[in-house]
Amino acid sequence: MTDYQRHRFSVAPMMDWTDRHCRFFHRLLTRETLLYTEMVVADAVIHGDRQRLLGFSDEEHPIALQIGGSEPDKLVQAAEIATGWGYDEINLNVGCPSDRVQSGRFGACLMQEPDLVADCVRAMKGATDLPVTVKCRIGVDDQDPEEALDRLADKVLEAGCDVLWVHARKAWLDGLSPKENRDIPPLDYDRVYRLKERLPDVWIGINGGIETLEASEEHLRHVDGVMLGRAAYHSPALLADVDQRIYGAETVSPVLNRVVEEMATYTDRHVAQGGRANQVARHMLGLFQGVPGARRWRQILSSESVLPGADGSVFLRGLDSLAEAAESLSRDRVSA
Structure with missing residues (x-):
């Protein structure tokens, strides 16, 4: 190219x-x-x-x-x-x-x-x-x-x-x-x-x-x-x-959960070098916009990334909340 x-x-x-x-x-x-x-x-x-x-x-x-x-x-x-x-x-x-x-x-x-x-x-x-x-x-x-x-x-x-x-x-x-x-x-x-x-x-x-x-x-x-x-x-x-x-690439689009996991690792490195988790987290608040559980995702990243000792695990807890929201939605559909 x-x-x-x-x-x-x-x-x-x-x-x-x-x-x-x-x-x-x-x-x-x-x-x-x-x-x-x-x-x-x-x-x-x-x-x-x-x-x-x-x-x-x-x-x-x-x-x-x-x-x-x-x-x-x-x-x-x-x-x-x-x-x-x-x-x-x-x-x-x-x-x-x-x-x-x-x-x-x-x-x-x-x-x-x-x-x-x-x-x-x-x-x-x-x-x-x-x-x-x-x-x-x-x-x-x-x-x-x-x-x-x-x-x-x-x-x-x-x-x-x-x-x-x-x-x-x-x-x-x-x-x-x-x-x-x-x-x-x-x-x-x-x-x-x-x-x-x-x-x-x-x-x-x-x-x-x-x-x-x-x-x-x-x-x-x-x-x-x-x-x-x-x-x-x-x-x-x-x-x-x-x-x-846009580019016609044959590669598969990245899975968002895997992106989050990589960002968690990146954040751990950043924190180990003296940085703060919220410096990374603020850029990722909108990643799951429109997805069930997105509000909880934003809440977790916003509130927990500013706490003393916060690291990449904040993102993993955010993923857990999304999984819980998806499971709850699935149960509601079955019961309906």
């Missing part, structure tokens, strides 16, 4: 969500999906605790590092460091609307400075052999999405951008909170489709409000890649079908 083919399906970089525990968990569900880190600002890559910020397990490949920044020289340093850590791709954030990002002159506000974004991409391309990609919005504030997206796309592609991910809604930097920017600006998938029609030879992926594999398959009729964010996080079981349905 080519580097670009792995972009066919990915889990979006999400602050406070897609940490290394989340990615290890997701990788047990899907071998092919491209996983992204949380956004890490270039200054933190250069000066911060790299093991904490950049560390990942070999099992997480393919994995991309998302970087925030707007100073080409710093992005060069960050790209060189990321390359040395063994990442498979470097992605530049041109879509995050948070106040902290705006004050640092990166993220979605860079939609207003396409020449600078191009300079950043060009600088990183000169510093690494890894694919350098961009994730952007269709525009910000009063920009015309037709002009704004075309201008940014043309500039970064000329600079060497390998893949362009487009969150198919505007970001309103003046008047909406970061949370509101995830939902209130209307989605405009057709705008991304038109970009792909204009640039048929460019690898373009779509993001924003995509909740199911059925919707993903429909988008793939128009663009090259689909990126799921909150849906993949809150309903992670859908990832278990990605390899077969």
